[in-house]
Amino acid sequence: xxxxxxxxxxxxxxxxxxxxxxxVMLVDRLVLDVQRALDAQxxxxxPEAHRQLLHAQDIVVELRxxxxxxxxxxxxxxxxxxxxxxxQLVAANVRKDAALTEHCLGLVRDLADTWKQAALxxxxxxxxxxx
Numbered sequence: 001x002x003x004x005x006x007x008x009x010x011x012x013x014x015x016x017x018x019x020x021x022x023x024v025m026l027v028d029r030l031v032l033d034v035q036r037a038l039d040a041q042x043x044x045x046x047p048e049a050h051r052q053l054l055h056a057q058d059i060v061v062e063l064r065x066x067x068x069x070x071x072x073x074x075x076x077x078x079x080x081x082x083x084x085x086x087x088q089l090v091a092a093n094v095r096k097d098a099a100l101t102e103h104c105l106g107l108v109r110d111l112a113d114t115w116k117q118a119a120l121x122x123x124x125x126x127x128x129x130x131x
Contacts, residue, residue, distance in 0.1 A: 033055045057086060
């Protein structure tokens with residue numbers, strides 16, 4: 001099967017991205033999934049909301065499973081946040097609760113903003129050290 005130009009671009013973007021960039025891409029997709037789930041819940045498209053929330057849960061599981069909380073200050077708190085977020089996404093899905101999905105959206109937006117700031121700081125650190 002010949003990959004489409006978009007698929008080739010995405011595959012190349014992922015394979016050449018730094019770990020920090022990959023993390024930002026992942027949390028951006030998490031925000032997108034939860035936003036899509038909320039939008040689907042608002043129009044009563046429960047199968048689509050379910051699909052998006054399942055994908056969001058998968059992302060949180062990936063984030064949690066690759067986290068090494070013992071390696072940095074605040075690691076345990078981040079692990080707890082991922083666990084809480086996962087449980088809230090499951091509850092939003094099971095209950096078909098748009099208010100709970102909206103709560104999760106706020107959390108994942110804040111999480112994405114934090115990771116973006118951290119990635120920017122990490123990218124700037126070598127430049128500042130060499131100056």
